[in-house]
Amino acid sequence: MTKIALPIAAICLIAFIVFSVIDSTAFAGPWLIAFFLSLSIGFRAYAALKGFSFTLLIFAAVTTALYYPQYFSTWHGVKLASFFTPLLQIIMFGMGTEMGIKDFAGVIKMPKAVLIGLFGHFTFMPLAGYTLARLFNFPPEIAAGVVLIGSMPCGMASNVMSYLANANLALSVTLTAIATLLSPFLTPLLMKVLGGQFIKVDALAMMWEIIKIVVIPIGAGLLFNRFFKGKVSWLDKIMPLISMFGIAFIIVIIVAAGRDNLIVIGPALIVCALIHNTTGYLFGFWIGKLFRLPERDARTIAIEVGMQNGGLASGLAKAMGKAATLGLAPAIFGPLMNITGSILASYWHRNPPPVEKENAMISRQGNEVTGLKVDELTS
DSSP, X not given: OHHXXXXXXXXXXXXXXXXHHXXXXXHXXXXXXXHHHHHHHHHTTXXXXXXXXXXXXXXXXXHHHHHOGGGGSEETXXXXXXXXXXXXXXXXXXXXXXXXXXXXXXXXXXXXXXXXXXXXXXXXXXXXXXXXXXXXXXXXXXXXXXXXHHTSOOOHHHHHHHHHTTOOHXXXXXXXXXXXXXXXXXXXXXXXXXXXXXXXXXXXXXXXXXXXXXXXXXXXXXXXXXXXXXXXXXXXXXXXXXXXXXXXXXXXXXXXXXXXHHHHHHHHHHHHHHHHHHHHHHHHHHHHHXXXXXXXXXXXXXXXXXXXXXXXXXXXXXXXXXXXXTTHHHHHHHHHHHHHHHXXXXXXXXXXXXXXXXXXXXXXXXXXXXXXXXXXXXX
């Protein structure tokens, strides 16, 4: 199946171009959807491309939502957006089940690197989002969405990219854990100060939403990990699949709800996302080098600063009743971050850092897979 998928993808792309040229939108859409699906299947046959498979499935889902938005609003009278919060809570619970106290103890082992990473993540990215929103002159609610995604903590995807890049995985997991627990306080504050320039922000309500979506489920996951780890094997296998489905579902519903806005503002949001993301990588890497961190730590901080939790941003946008506008930036930024992160991780994987005096110590720290099921997340 994977061997013939790429030729099928080429045929689908040609058909899409032909129907687009003759202005037959009704026939062009299904061919574009089939192109992304076939490409996703075909990429799984190659180790270097396998990491892009899930992102291509997201593109197929987004394309479906753009062409057929009417199918992604309600189901038997139930608004599909009402599933956002439960899905995010399940995803965060799964994240908690992969964590342990030793992930938070990394602050004691690597305080300098952790502080630098957190500083870069919660200063540069929200300020960059605010600046880009001003420069692109987005409508207020869409501009606030750019600030929102910039104010998010890191997500689990950054841990996977650090693993693939042969960076310091222990540092990556610690930064994600600490940034996530700081988010109920820092994200509402940043949104109040920066996002409040565009829309009215209720910081206390946002704080409660983050606690409800993030802190409580992760806490429950940590307890589950402490008392039941390894005793419920089926949960370990199914959680990555649920996480992938949940992220895809959220993005599709937001794209369908904001379709009209996205058609107009989409290209500018894509350019904005790429600038925001890549400058985050650059800032994270060079601030690490400026403070004389080992190369692998600098690479880890680059990934952690440059990647945000798009799913959480989408959930907050929905909670604020603005999924069709405030949620558009997270829906665009999320898949693009996975693409750029995969490219960067692949490049660094092929170009390991030079030998350093700290190399032995870093190797011991970085290669300890602190409870993270990397094989499952990348499969």
